[in-house]
Amino acid sequence: MTTAAIPAHHEGHVHRDDEGSRMGMWLFLFTELILFGGMFVIYAVYRFSHPAEFELGSKELDTLVGTVNTMVLLTSSLTVAMSITAIQRGNKKFSLLLVGITIALALVFLVNKYFEWSHKFSVGLYPQSPELLSRPQGEILYFGLYFVMTGLHALHVIIGAVVLAVIMRFISRDIITKDSFVKLEAGALYWHLVDIIWIFLFPLFYLVH
Template sequence: MSDHSTTQSHGLVHRDDEGSKLGMWLFIFTEILLFGALFLVYSVYRFKNQDAFHAAALNLDTVIGTINTVILIVSSATIAMSISALQQKNKKLAITLMVITLVLAFSFLVNKYFEWGAKFHHGLYPGAEHLISLGSGQNQFFFLYFFMTGLHAFHVIVGMGFIIFVMRQVMRDELTYNNYTRLENAGLYWHLVDLIWIYLFPLFYLIH
C-alpha cells in the first residue's frame, strides 16, 4: 500500500505514514465486505437448512479447528510484538518474531491440508457421490466450508507473502524504528486474516 520513501522517476519523495495506514484500513474494509457477502450466503443457507447444517457440522474436526485458532491468535500476537520490537530498535528480535509468525502461519496451512485431505478421503467434497447422497443442505454446507476456508487460506498465503516482503526490508534497514508503517500495515492485514478466522471457526466448527 505505502508508496513513499522510494525514488520515483523524478525523485518525487512523498512519505505519509498516516495516509499509508488509512489506505490499509480502507483495503481492510473491502476485505471485510468481500467476506461479508459470503457470511450473508452462509446465514441464508443455514436458515434454510438448519438440520442439514447441524448434521454436516458434526463431520468437522473441532480439535484441529481449535488448534488452528490458537495458532492464528498467537501469530497475531507475535506480529504485533515484532512491531513493538522494531519501534524499540531491536531489529533482531523483530525479525525473529516475524519468522515465528511465518512458522505459525505455515503450520496453520499444514493443518488445513490434513483437514481437507481427511474430508476428501471420506468423500465429503463437491461432486462426490457420498456427499450428493447426503442431500442438498449438507452439500451447501460443504460448498461453503471449502469456499470460505479456501478463500481464507488464500489470504493466509497472501499475508505470509506480505510479511516476507516487509521482513526483507527490515533486514536491509529500509524499515527502521522511525519508519515502520509498512510493517504495521502487514500486521494490520495479518490481524484481518486472524479476525476472519475468528468468525469462520464458530460458524463451521462450533455451532451444532
C-alpha cells in the same frame, strides 16, 4: 538546470505521510471484510433455510483441529504485534525473529488445514463426490461453503505469509526502521484481518450446532 527539468518528485517520492498510508490500508481491509461479508450473508441465508443439515454437517468437522488452528493464528497475531514494538525500540533482530515466527505459525496453520481437507477428501466429502451428492441439499451447501470459505481464507493466509516475507526483507535491508515502520504496521494489520476472519469462520463451521 537539471533539477528543474527532472523534478525529484516522481522518481524519488519524498512525500511521506504515515497516517495517510495507514488510512489506505484500513480502506483496503474494509474491502476484504466486505468480500468475506458477502459469503457470510450467503452462509446466513442457507443456514436459515437448512438448519438441520447445517447442524449435521458441522458435527463432521474436527473441533480439535479447528481449536488448534485458532490458537495458532491468535498466537501469530501476538507475535506480529510484538514485532512492531520490537522495531519501535530499535531491536531489529528480535523484530525479524518475531515476523519469522509469525510466518512459521502461518505454515503450521496451512499444514493443519491440508490434513483436515485431505481427510475430508478421503472419506468422500468433496464437491461433486458421489457420497456428497447422495446427501440432502443442505449438506451439499454446507460443505460447499465450508470448502469455499476456508479455502479462500487459506489463500489469504498464503498471501499474508508472502507479504510478511517481503516485510522481513524490508526489515533486514533497513527499509523498515525504528523511524519508518508503517509498512510493517500495514503487513501486521493485514495479518490481523486474516486472523479475525478465522475467528468468525471457526464458530460458524465448527462450534455452532
